[in-house]
Amino acid sequence: MENYDAKYVMISIYDLMKSAWFYKIAGLNSTNYLVNHDSVTTFTDSGKLTMILMFLDNRITGFTLVYEDQHI
Numbered sequence: 349m350e351n352y353d354a355k356y357v358m359i360s361i362y363d364l365m366k367s368a369w370f371y372k373i374a375g376l377n378s379t380n381y382l383v384n385h386d387s388v389t390t391f392t393d394s395g396k397l398t399m400i401l402m403f404l405d406n407r408i409t410g411f412t413l414v415y416e417d418q419h420i
C-alpha cells in the first residue's frame with residue numbers, strides 16, 4: 349500500500365466469489381485455497397489465512413473500518 353500511496357482497502361463479500369480468479373491470476377493453484385462440495389465453496393486451512401478472508405472476518409489489525417454496508 350505504501351508503494352502506491354493507497355489509503356483505503358475495499359473488500360466486498362462478492363470478492364469471495366471471485367477469489368478463485370485472484371489465485372489463478374497470481375499464478376497459484378486455487379484448489380490449495382478453495383474446495384467445492386456440492387456447489388458450495390469453502391476455504392481450506394491455507395485459504396483461511398488469505399488476506400481477503402481475514403479482512404472479511406475482521407481478523408486484520410492496524411486498519412480502521414470507515415464504511416460498512418449491511419444491505420449487500
